[in-house]
Amino acid sequence: MQFSQPSPGLLQNIGGEWIGTWSLGGVSSALTPTQAGSWIADSLNNPLGWGRAGVQFQQLAPGSPDAAIIFHVVDEITGPNLGTGVIGLCSHYRDGSCAIQLESGQYANPDLVNHEAAHGYFFAEHSPEGSDSIMEPLEELGFVEWPSDLDIAQVQAWLGNPPDPAPPELQRYFFPGGLETYITNRHIAAGALARMTCTVTDPAAAIIRPVYADTHAHMLSGDRQVLCGGLSTDRQGWHNTEWQEAKGSGDLFIAFVVEAEPGVSMDELNIAHAELQLSGSGDNAGRDIPN
Numbered sequence: 207m208q209f210s211q212p213s214p215g216l217l218q219n220i221g222g223e224w225i226g227t228w229s230l231g232g233v234s235s236a237l238t239p240t241q242a243g244s245w246i247a248d249s250l251n252n253p254l255g256w257g258r259a260g261v262q263f264q265q266l267a268p269g270s271p272d273a274a275i276i277f278h279v280v281d282e283i284t285g286p287n288l289g290t291g292v293i294g295l296c297s298h299y300r301d302g303s304c305a306i307q308l309e310s311g312q313y314a315n316p317d318l319v320n321h322e323a324a325h326g327y328f329f330a331e332h333s334p335e336g337s338d339s340i341m342e343p344l345e346e347l348g349f350v351e352w353p354s355d356l357d358i359a360q361v362q363a364w365l366g367n368p369p370d371p372a373p374p375e376l377q378r379y380f381f382p383g384g385l386e387t388y389i390t391n392r393h394i395a396a397g398a399l400a401r402m403t404c405t406v407t408d409p410a411a412a413i414i415r416p417v418y419a420d421t422h423a424h425m426l427s428g429d430r431q432v433l434c435g436g437l438s439t440d441r442q443g444w445h446n447t448e449w450q451e452a453k454g455s456g457d458l459f460i461a462f463v464v465e466a467e468p469g470v471s472m473d474e475l476n477i478a479h480a481e482l483q484l485s486g487s488g489d490n491a492g493r494d495i496p497n
């Protein structure tokens with residue numbers, strides 16, 4: 207089986223699972239919508255189907271905008287460049303949507319559904335006639351054969367490993383606690399040196415660093431920059447950074463942001479005191495800088 211697009215095609219990865227969503231479109235009067243829906247659902251979800259490659263299918267309500275593929279059941283598939291005897295047709299559109307037509311006369315044939323689903327979700331192309339694949343051209347579908355072991359292995363290889371789940375949100379807070387009290391407006395001269403000190407009473411794996419923003423609103427919305435290097439809070443006691451050139455200058459809002467490493471509870475950490483010290487001027491040569 208060949209794939210004309212990179213994985214995951216029209217699949218989505220939800221919580222580490224590959225999911226193909228679909229909904230039922232038009233249904234020929236030869237079948238009831240219930241028959242049509244269960245034909246498709248039973249074919250896709252059969253234990254012999256693409257589930258063996260780790261792909262699950264989810265039927266959504268008709269008209270749902272979240273459905274990756276809409277299945278239509280029609281009496282006859284016709285089109286300008288179609289020959290006779292076409293029993294299924296998968297159409298990918300420029301806007302990313304996809305429609306699959308199934309001929310009603312093939313009712314209950316699972317291979318047709320799984321063949322077209324592979325075109326649709328995986329962008330699979332036809333395998334040569336005579337190969338061990340459900341992706342042989344449709345005319346070859348005489349008896350139910352299901353995706354072969356080779357098909358399953360190829361889809362698995364195409365999918366690769368699911369992406370790592372998103373890393374847990376860092377726990378973060380403004381030191382010492384209330385936003386209004388510790389965001390302060392300070393003037394930082396161009397070229398000033400800065401360092402920070404803090405006293406850790408109860409250590410925990412986190413970093414406290416001074417940040418600045420042009421306005422209070424920017425500070426709160428996260429549009430803020432690091433002012434100078436921060437300190438690790440995994441050791442008890444009094445710590446300070448080296449003097450460094452302050453990254454910002456002018457009238458700025460300054461705050462301390464504490465970010466805990468994943469899995470660390472902020473309740474473990476107790477910082478008694480944190481302070482940003484500024485040299486006051488860009489010309490520090492020959493100046494005494496207090497410790």
Ligand SMILES: [Zn+2]
Binds near residue numbers: 321325342343
């Ligand atoms: Zn085909």
